[in-house]
Amino acid sequence: xxxxxxxxxxxxxxxxxxxxxxxxxxxxxxxxxxxxxxxxxxxxxxxxxxxxxxxxxxxxxxxxxxxxxxxxxxxxxxxxxxxxxxxxxxxxxxxxxxxxxxxxxxxxxxxx
Amino acid sequence: xxxxxxxxxxxxxxxxxxxxxxxxxxxxxxxxxxxxxxxxxxxxxxxxxxxxxxxxxxxxxxxxxxxxxxxxxxxxxxxxxxxxxxxxxxxxxxxxxxxxxxxxxxxxxxxxxxxxxxxxxxxxxxxxxxxxxxxxxxx
Numbered sequence: 001x002x003x004x005x006x007x008x009x010x011x012x013x014x015x016x017x018x019x020x021x022x023x024x025x026x027x028x029x030x031x032x033x034x035x036x037x038x039x040x041x042x043x044x045x046x047x048x049x050x051x052x053x054x055x056x057x058x059x060x061x062x063x064x065x066x067x068x069x070x071x072x073x074x075x076x077x078x079x080x081x082x083x084x085x086x087x088x089x090x091x092x093x094x095x096x097x098x099x100x101x102x103x104x105x106x107x108x109x110x111x112x
Numbered sequence: 113x114x115x116x117x118x119x120x121x122x123x124x125x126x127x128x129x130x131x132x133x134x135x136x137x138x139x140x141x142x143x144x145x146x147x148x149x150x151x152x153x154x155x156x157x158x159x160x161x162x163x164x165x166x167x168x169x170x171x172x173x174x175x176x177x178x179x180x181x182x183x184x185x186x187x188x189x190x191x192x193x194x195x196x197x198x199x200x201x202x203x204x205x206x207x208x209x210x211x212x213x214x215x216x217x218x219x220x221x222x223x224x225x226x227x228x229x230x231x232x233x234x235x236x237x238x239x240x241x242x243x244x245x246x247x248x249x250x251x
Contacts (some may be wrong), residue, residue, distance in 0.1 A: 034216035036155050039225050051216045058131035059216075062138070062147070062155045079128075108214070 001025060001109060003067050003090050006046065009104050012069060016081050017090030018048040021067055027111045030071075030102040034059040046110070048101050052076040057084045057091075071098045082094060116140070116178040122162055122187075124171025127215065132158040133174045142177065150251040156181050157229040157247050160222045161187040165210045168192070169243065182231075185247040193239035200235075201227065 004021040007014060014021070028046035031037050037047060038058055045066045049056055052074055058070050067090040070076065075093050084091045094101055106112070118140065120133035136153040142148075158174070164171045169191020173231050177184045194200045208218025227233045232248040 011138065032216060033219050035160075035219040035221035038160060039221045049156070053215055054128045055131065058135070058159070061135065062131070062152070062159045064152060076187060084227075 003046075003092075004108075005108075006067065006069065006105065007092060009056055009108055010069065010090040010092065010096055010101055012094040015070075015075065015091035016085045017031060017067070017088070020066070020088070020090050023090070025066060025110070028102070028105055029112065030098050032098075037063065038103075044112075046105075048098060048105075050098055051076060052080065054083055056080070056090060057087060060084075061087045067092065068100060069094055071101050076104055078089050113205075114180065116144075118176040118178070120174040120176075121202045122165045122174055124166050124169065126190075127166055128213070130166040131159050132162075134162050137176050137178075137183075138158075141183070144178070146251050150249065152200050153229040154185075154249045157226045157249060158185055158187075160225045161185070161245055161247070163217055164222050164245075165189045165191070167208055167217060172242070180251075181251045184246055185249075187245040187247070190242040191243075193241055193243055194235065194237040195239050197235050197237060 003023050025045040027044040029041050029044045030048040032051050047060050047065050048069045050071050070093045072094045117177045132157050139152045168179045169189035172189030175186040205221040206218045206220035212218035230247040234246040237243040
């Protein structure tokens with residue numbers, strides 16, 4: 001699916017990266033522990049998380065991820081949004097909780 | 113053999129900037145055409161090291177030598193040192209504070225991750241003096 005479809009499915013707000021919504025994605029992971037993302041993730045292109053600090057963007061950058069979804073209605077500080085913009089990573093924010101957001105994407109065809 | 117040398121100061125007082133050096137190395141490796149999978153291994157191993165230097169050791173220095181077939185990384189700090197390296201290498205063992213855990217790190221995966229993503233890893237540590245971690249990643 002495309003990031004645009006993720007936005008629609010999660011009823012998400014786009015915080016940055018409006019010009020990259022047609023990017024195709026195939027897999028995602030959900031975690032609040034960045035060390036685990038670094039340890040276990042392989043080629044996932046979307047990170048769903050409730051953490052808001054700049055290291056979330058840096059972790060995604062190291063893993064070549066394309067999109068971060070902040071769950072539970074969270075929004076990071078402007079400096080974090082700017083960092084993501086600089087790195088070309090799309091940031092989204094959804095009111096849905098982590099489990100629900102992951103479930104919706106999984107049942108709509110996104111892999112783990 | 114030709115070698116590109118990079119050096120970075122890792123600021124131990126600023127959690128937000130942790131990862132700057134790794135990002136810079138990642139960018140350089142991409143530019144010189146190192147295969148993406150190798151770039152990622154270097155980036156992750158070094159990033160975990162950088163995070164460790166910031167959360168445990170008040171920062172330090174990172175030196176990176178890039179050869180046509182490998183990267184060699186030295187991460188040097190003057191932090192508290194590691195009393196028991198075998199224990200520190202165990203997945204899940206961590207001395208990080210709850211504060212660090214709330215930032216998404218301190219799960220005891222840092223050193224194991226560095227080992228996992230590198231071809232050679234050496235730790236030289238003296239309690240009260242500091243730690244040097246050597247990483248070699250073959251492309």
